[in-house]
Amino acid sequence: MGFQQGLSGLNVSSKNLDVIGNNVANAQTVGFKGSRGEFADIYAATFGTAANVAGIGAKVTNIAQQFAQGNLTTTNNPLDIAISGNGFFRMQDTTGSISYTRNGQFQLNKDGYIVNNGQYLTGWPVDQSSGLVLAGSNPLPIQLQFSNIGAQxxxxxxxxxxxxDLGVNLNAQDKVINDVSNANPGPAFSYTDPTTYNYSTSATVYDSLGVAHTQTMYFRKQDPGATVPGPGAVNTWDVYYSVDGKPVNLDGTLADPTGVPPVPLNALVGTLSFDGNGRYVDYTSNIAAAPVAPELPISANAGDDWLYVQTGALNNGSNGLSFQLYFDKSTQFGSPYNVNSLAQDGYTDGILTGISVSKEGVVQGRYSNGETRDVAQVVLSTFTNPQGLQPVGDNRWVESYSSGQPLVNAPGTGSTGLLQSATLEDANVDLTSELVNLITAQRNYQANAQTIKAQDTIMQTLINIR
Known part of the structure; x- marks a missing residue:
């Protein structure tokens, strides 16, 4: 027995107490990963056999990080994000240095970046023209736009x-109002007289300034025996239009709805046709092929399925209205009239009001105009040997030679886990186990101190021999 063994035992026991103490201290740290001390014995270089060689103590071989999943706790903050499974958030500082973390306590800074402890969360950007995630590109700091997104x-x-895009079912059993096959064509159509048309429906559309306008469509059934456009078409309906209560003319002007006659001679009129099975066949109109808004030119062949309101007709400084109409989802069955679908791609100006993150990591902004916009997709990094990552504090690690290079993927692909918004990952420290380990490490320290005390007693005895 010598002082060397006892001293080395005190050192490793002290290091073990440090590791356990650090685990206990971080039991409430979000995303913290506990560690354990790993030790080995020490033998002096010798040619002796194992039977007569005594060790000279112990040493610390490694402080191994344990990357087991921590418990998940829900919160009310959509920017609290937990990883359920493997992977690390990829973070970037102002110098471009990259680090990795499991701490998902994110916030928006004054510039709209998603940050954690001064580090920027990175992801793949979204191409705003196509709405597609630029997967595989270089991950960049994710930024949301606080300023007005503009009108469309x-x-x-x-x-x-x-x-x-309008999908309606026009009841095949309705009476014919426009009987063009005989001498009694029926009452003249009037925007202000509901008895002169079968149905009407309205949609909100937007001009170039984002000003909302009410576009109304009036459906008036024709005689089924009339000659109609489109191969196989046997049933037709007239479609008239008004914008903000004013009839739309085929040249893009707006008329007085109370004028005489009630329908101007140059009113915009469309013809919607169906086959004998009630399926959509065609839509044509008498719209003028020109002029049209410069940014949306149409040809004479394509012009008959557009709605066009001249610049200045709305009297608000906008470019007017010019867009295509789609009725291909419409039907004519013997069931009550109803609107099945109604969609358009315009919107007024808006500002950011909320944010959400999907389980696949897609960050989406919500705006005051009711629009949502994909901003980016969070990426996760995995490593062949995560225990080889170098801890740098603030719940972050950096790549090392032992960890291998990061593999960057979208959440839920490869070996990466999925994200859970409004959720945080707790430290994976089991306090009960750590306190038991603490008692054991304390006893080990006391035992090693006892070996030094015993060696001191023996040395004292030898010194006192006369």
Whole structure:
């Protein structure tokens, strides 16, 4: 027995107490991962056999981090985000340095960035023109726009199907009002007389300034025996239009709805046709092919399915209205009239009012105009050996040679877990186990101190021999 063994035992016991104490101190730290001390014995270099070689103590070989999942606790903050499964949030500081964390206590700073302890959360940006996530690109700090997002006129999104899309069922059993096949064509259509049309429905559309306008469509059934456009079409309906209560003319002007006659001779009139099975066949109108808004030019062939209001006709300084109409979801069955779908792509100006994060990491802003906009997708990083990550404090780690290079994926892909918004991951420290370990480590320290005391007694005996 020597002082060397007892001293080394005190050192490793002290280090073990440090590790346990650090675990206990961080039991309430969000995203904290506990550690354990790992130790090994020490033997002096010798050619002796194992039977007659005594060890010279113990040493610390590693402080191993334990990356087991912590419990999840719900909160009321949508920017509290927990990872359920593997992976780390990828963080970036103002210098571009990258670190990783499991602490999901995020906030928005004054510039709209999602941050944690001064570090920026990174993700793949969203292309605002197409709305697609630029997956695989270089992750960038995620920023939301606090300022006004601006208005978009109906038909101005530039994507396929932009404009007004209306799906209605027009009752096939309704009476014919426009009987064009005989000498009694029926009452003249009037915007102000509901007896001159079968149905009407309205939609909100937006001009280039984001000003809302009420567009009303009036459906008037024609004689089924009339000659109608479109192959296979046997049933047709006239469609008249008004904007803010004023009839729309085919040249894009607006008329007085109370004028005489009630319907101007150049009123915009469309023809909606269906086949014998009640399915949509075609829509055409008498709209003038020109002029149109410069930003949305239409040709003579494509012009008959547009609604156009001239610049200045709305008298508000906007570019008027110019967008395509879609009726392909409409039907004519023998069931009551109803509106099945109504969609348009315009909106007024708005500011950010809320934020949400999906389980796949898509960050979405909600705006005061009712619009939602995907901003970015949070990325998660995984490592071949996460225990090789180098802790740097503030619940963060950095890449090291032992950890290997990070693998960056979207949540739920590869080996990464999913995200849970309004949730935090607790420390994975089991206080009961740690307190038991603390008692054991304390006894080990006392035992090693006892070996030094015993060696001191033996040395004292030897010194006192005469």
């Amino acid at each position: 006129e109906t038909g101005g999104s530039g994507v396929s199907g932009a404009g007004l």
